[in-house]
Amino acid sequence: xxxxxxxxxxxxxxxxxxxxxxxxxxxxxxxxxxxxxxxxxxxxxxxxxxxxxxxxxxxxxxxxxxxxxxxxxxxxxxxxxxxxxxxxxxx
Numbered sequence: 518x519x520x521x522x523x524x525x526x527x528x529x530x531x532x533x534x535x536x537x538x539x540x541x542x543x544x545x546x547x548x549x550x551x552x553x554x555x556x557x558x559x560x561x562x563x564x565x566x567x568x569x570x571x572x573x574x575x576x577x578x579x580x581x582x583x584x585x586x587x588x589x590x591x592x593x594x595x596x597x598x599x600x601x602x603x604x605x606x607x608x
Contacts, residue, residue: 528567
């Protein structure tokens with residue numbers, strides 16, 4: 518989460534994750550309050566003196582993986598759309 522990176526130097530800040538699957542299952546049901554209950558707190562590999570549990574390198578690695586997954590999904594969708602366009606044109 519971007520809030521983890523933004524709070525990397527905030528004393529006693531606890532790094533959080535959100536369960537994407539749990540949030541997606543609540544969409545359309547009107548249960549937007551469940552987002553807060555789906556937050557998962559991380560246990561750091563190495564403790565810090567100020568109580569902050571954000572590990573910048575781990576956050577950056579997660580962010581990079583998300584970017585790669587996003588671009589891969591876009592490329593897959595683009596190839597599907599191009600296939601449909603070709604089928605519609607009859608080429």
